[in-house]
Amino acid sequence: MTCHDARELFSVLVDEVLGADERGALDAHLETCADCRRELQRFRDTVGLLRAVEPARAPAGFVDRVLEAARPTPWPRRWLRALFLPWPLKLPIEAAAIVLVTVGVVYVFRATPELQRAARLESTKPAVTEAPRAAISEPSSPATPPDRARERQYMEKKIAATPPAARNEAEQRAAGLKDASRDVDKRQDIDKQKEASRPTPRTESQVAGKKVEAPPARAEREAGAAKESARLPAAPAPESRADALQAQRPATGSTAAKSLAPPDVSGGLAVSDRDAALRGLAQLLARLGGVENRRVDGHEGPIIELTIPREAYAEFAGELARLGRWQPTIEPAALPAQIRVVLRITR
């Protein structure tokens, strides 16, 4: 036996599982080989070191953690796992659930009129809220000139996008609605209160540098306009931007817009004989194709709103000067086809 062969048997020798024949041969070699005896001793010492290693101990609480981990899963969880874990089952069930929820939502929506109305209101909200604000703010709010200019530009854009026929139809419909007129009266009352508590608003003529005494006449005029607004005739088809703006007011909002809109021309007519002046005015209107829209009794005298064709306005103004002292407070250069005039007849 060689030293190599002898050392290959060291493990089985140390573990005492060496066969009798091999044991005899190894013993014979070791008796004659000091190196192998020394090597065997070092081998035994190495194994002795290994076997002297302190046994490992599981950490505290290990048994409890194992028992917890090995505890049987509760039956509901097992049932859920069995139902949902295999994806061939899970996916169709999830898809069916999504479809059911969707169908349920649609059914509830269709079966609930309130929801549908709310949805419609949501979709039309911007158009409904913006038009009245623009129409109402023009006559009553103390908006600054740049604000008015912006509102006018906005209205003009809206008019350009609206067919004239549709605007007229909307205007007639608005004029005929009693509910709308009631709303107008309420709103007008509010506006009147605001007007009374607010500092004197600046008129367009003041903005242009003219000094006028518009506020009292204006308040009366608007009060009268509000009461009569529902009976106002439909505005003719617009022929210019200004006309279109006038026609747009009732079409985009309600009759309140029309009643609150300022007249194209307003002013005071100081007369010595009021009855004679009223008769003369009636004849003048009949001759020139004008129409008296309404009449309100003011503090100083009657306030009359009338409509007169543009081509007859120059003659109308001239005749007014004959009836008395005509002092226009609003008389713009560009006039619409049908001019709305408000006269304050005073002594």
Next chain:
Amino acid sequence: MEGRIGDDSHLVDRLRQGDPRAFEDLVIAYQHRVFGVALRMLGSQAEAEDLAQEVFVRVHGAVAGFRGDAKLSTWLYTIASRLCLNRLASSDRRMIREGEETLTRLASSHASPAAELERSELEAALHRAIAELPEERRIVVVLRDLEGLSYEEIAAVLELELGTVRSRLHRARMDLREKLERFLP
């Protein structure tokens, strides 16, 4: 050495009869041995505990089908050894087990801070030397010299020929003898 495991026939009977306390007794009886194999093989206390817990959970799930052909201890070591070798074979595990820190942690896993300071260089070198063995040799030397299994049991646990067990054990011991040369008398 084999006497450490003892006679498990009564415990096996209780397990097969569904005695609810039997599994707890099994865990109590084998927790340190299973944990020890995992710790020597993996080198990390946390990882060893995780693996040992997995061993017992698997045993719990399969104990009803345990036929008793092999000793209960052999069955447990078989599961533990396989799980250890599988985990070591994973690429993630290979990175973890490198380095001195892991070996030091292994060596001091049960020592107090004071005892840890007094730990002999020999003991640390021993654990380092074991940890540096190739896995197939390490598991054999752990099962034989640290856990005290016989050659036949090791062959059964690792499903190896007896000659392969002898050979791997001898190679492992020879490696350790060289690594521990300066500590030998």
